[in-house]
Amino acid sequence: MKHLLPDLKELLHTDFVVTSEKQWNMLSFDDSINLVVVQKPLQLIALSAGSYAIVNKYHIPLDEMTINNAAFIHSDDSWDVIEKKSGQYDYLVVKDKVVTGYIKSNELIPRILQAYTYLKAYDDTILETTDSTISVIDQQMNTVVWTSGAERLYSIKKEDILGKPMTDFFPESRLDNLRTLNTGKGFYHKEHQPREDLLVLINSNPVVVNGEIIGAVSCEKDVTFQAHLNQKLNNAKETIQHLQQRVSLMDHSADPFRFIKGSSRAIQNTMDKVRQIGATQAKVLLLGESGVGKELFAKAIYEMRTSGSAPFVPINCGAIPAALFESELFGYEKGAFSGANPHGNKGKFELANGGTLFLDEIAELPLEMQVKLLRVLQEGTFYSVGGTKLKTVNCSIIAATNKNLKELVSQGKFREDLYYRLNIITITIPPLRERIEDTIELSHQFLYEFAEKYNRSCQGIPKEIMMALIDYHWPGNVRELRNVIERLIVFSKNGHLNVGDLPAALQESERNPKKTNTLLQKMTDQAQPAVSLDDAIRECQQKTIKQALEQTNENKNKAAELLGISRTTLYNKMHQLGIS
Numbered sequence: 001m002k003h004l005l006p007d008l009k010e011l012l013h014t015d016f017v018v019t020s021e022k023q024w025n026m027l028s029f030d031d032s033i034n035l036v037v038v039q040k041p042l043q044l045i046a047l048s049a050g051s052y053a054i055v056n057k058y059h060i061p062l063d064e065m066t067i068n069n070a071a072f073i074h075s076d077d078s079w080d081v082i083e084k085k086s087g088q089y090d091y092l093v094v095k096d097k098v099v100t101g102y103i104k105s106n107e108l109i110p111r112i113l114q115a116y117t118y119l120k121a122y123d124d125t126i127l128e129t130t131d132s133t134i135s136v137i138d139q140q141m142n143t144v145v146w147t148s149g150a151e152r153l154y155s156i157k158k159e160d161i162l163g164k165p166m167t168d169f170f171p172e173s174r175l176d177n178l179r180t181l182n183t184g185k186g187f188y189h190k191e192h193q194p195r196e197d198l199l200v201l202i203n204s205n206p207v208v209v210n211g212e213i214i215g216a217v218s219c220e221k222d223v224t225f226q227a228h229l230n231q232k233l234n235n236a237k238e239t240i241q242h243l244q245q246r247v248s249l250m251d252h253s254a255d256p257f258r259f260i261k262g263s264s265r266a267i268q269n270t271m272d273k274v275r276q277i278g279a280t281q282a283k284v285l286l287l288g289e290s291g292v293g294k295e296l297f298a299k300a301i302y303e304m305r306t307s308g309s310a311p312f313v314p315i316n317c318g319a320i321p322a323a324l325f326e327s328e329l330f331g332y333e334k335g336a337f338s339g340a341n342p343h344g345n346k347g348k349f350e351l352a353n354g355g356t357l358f359l360d361e362i363a364e365l366p367l368e369m370q371v372k373l374l375r376v377l378q379e380g381t382f383y384s385v386g387g388t389k390l391k392t393v394n395c396s397i398i399a400a401t402n403k404n405l406k407e408l409v410s411q412g413k414f415r416e417d418l419y420y421r422l423n424i425i426t427i428t429i430p431p432l433r434e435r436i437e438d439t440i441e442l443s444h445q446f447l448y449e450f451a452e453k454y455n456r457s458c459q460g461i462p463k464e465i466m467m468a469l470i471d472y473h474w475p476g477n478v479r480e481l482r483n484v485i486e487r488l489i490v491f492s493k494n495g496h497l498n499v500g501d502l503p504a505a506l507q508e509s510e511r512n513p514k515k516t517n518t519l520l521q522k523m524t525d526q527a528q529p530a531v532s533l534d535d536a537i538r539e540c541q542q543k544t545i546k547q548a549l550e551q552t553n554e555n556k557n558k559a560a561e562l563l564g565i566s567r568t569t570l571y572n573k574m575h576q577l578g579i580s
């Protein structure tokens with residue numbers, strides 16, 4: 001808005017004479033000359049033509065002139081304006097050390113006043129139009145600007161605060177513009193919560209004139225609405241994720257291993273092994289510490305082997321009272337014993353018919369039950385409690401334990417024949433500490449899961465927490481990690497997880513930078529793609545085209561339509577990809 005300042009050229013008078021000190025008292029002027037400028041060796045002197053006569057006559061010492069860069073004069077060129085301390089001709093204008101004219105202050109002042117009025121009108125309108133809340137203090141900390149936005153935000157009226165020290169209304173520690181005034185340092189986008197229901201971003205800058213700080217501006221933008229929207233967006237994202245998970249649960253054509261997270265070599269090798277045995281109906285014995293994911297693997301094997309309608313029946317052999325084992329496994333007939341369902345009940349074997357029976361914690365099975373189980377496994381038949389009819393069962397058996405079964409056999413606590421019956425295919429799932437790199441993926445998986453469950457926003461896992469998770473030895477394996485993340489989410493505030501909410505065992509576990517570095521190195525090594533991108537694209541195209549051909553009974557027209565390409569393109573692609 002420089003254009004609002006008075007234009008120098010319009011104010012400039014050029015009816016003047018310049019003379020040197022030696023010559024000036026010998027000159028005489030008529031009334032048409034208004035100003036005489038006398039050039040002394042180091043200074044300029046100006047006087048009106050009238051005063052020249054007086055000076056000449058009485059030899060009065062002349063006023064000295066001061067030189068000013070009058071910044072309030074608008075000019076495109078580099079003009080110097082020389083101010084005379086008194087008199088009618090107040091300003092000499094010098095350009096490139098040559099006097100070019102003079103300005104009369106009585107002409108200048110109204111123009112400056114008008115400029116001030118215009119600038120103020122613009123300034124006020126800008127301040128009231130902006131969305132931001134603006135407050136300004138001067139050098140003495142007095143409030144000089146307090147917009148309507150500030151009135152609304154802080155419920156303080158302009159008439160109450162303007163002209164008064166801002167410190168009368170707010171504690172010094174909360175005054176950002178006071179800090180800016182004192183330090184001279186501005187800042188941008190500082191988050192601040194002035195009220196429980198309000199989030200603002202603050203910018204602040206010092207007001208500097210000729211190197212001196214004369215005040216400070218603070219500008220606050222209310223971002224509560226954006227924060228709410230962001231939260232809603234996060235929630236929506238999480239809901240979509242949740243729905244996707246649900247859909248994939250229902251979709252039995254989906255990858256059976258989709259719930260088993262982890263990219264470590266150890267877990268990938270285990271999955272590869274399981275994939276190999278997937279198509280067979282062989283009995284599987286899953287070994288591994290508690291919480292490593294044995295049940296998850298059992299479900300993956302079940303999904304690989306059966307259609308979605310076949311039952312998966314888990315039974316925790318460690319959680320059933322010994323007296324109820326038989327009826328739990330084989331069911332009972334009506335009136336078999338007092339207190340039982342009068343209509344009788346199906347046992348787990350019967351329920352699992354055509355599907356999979358998962359015998360979890362098999363080592364806990366009492367010896368007398370082991371014999372009965374062995375018989376079913378050998379003969380595929382059993383009697384229910386109180387029943388006289390031999391029942392036949394055809395189900396796939398997966399057993400699991402965290403105990404050393406062989407050792408139990410040598411101690412006589414587990415039947416050797418049953419051990420060999422079950423131990424046809426043994427899969428050992430590695431503990432989490434042996435695939436610690438999976439901690440990162442697993443933690444994030446559980447983070448999203450629990451953020452959604454508890455309807456919390458979450459901004460990721462801070463590095464400090466991740467380091468603690470990596471350095472811990474996880475005796476409870478993935479289950480323990482899952483519980484820790486659930487705890488962190490439950491105690492999180494405003495989407496932040498706090499290291500102080502980690503269980504004591506994790507906080508106390510020793511930090512091991514060497515281990516962390518090795519882990520990072522391992523992860524970088526594993527990040528190398530096994531196939532090139534081109535190969536992957538080629539493979540994907542081959543697969544898609546083959547599928548389309550299969551679906552359309554090799555009808556190329558229909559397959560091209562399905563793929564959204566022309567028949568010619570389909571032929572070309574088939575040729576390129578070697579599809580006959």
Ligand SMILES: Nc1ncnc2c1ncn2[C@@H]1O[C@H](COP(=O)(O)OP(=O)(O)OP(=O)(O)O)[C@@H](O)[C@H]1O
Pocket residue numbers: 259260261262288289290291292293294295296297360401402442478479482
């Ligand atoms: N690789 C994995 N990816 C995702 N979640 C996992 C993984 N492994 C285990 N979990 C989760 O950890 C928890 C424990 O898993 P699971 O019950 O399968 O372990 P387990 O070895 O059968 O335990 P236990 O011996 O105590 O019966 C479950 O909530 C499971 O979903």
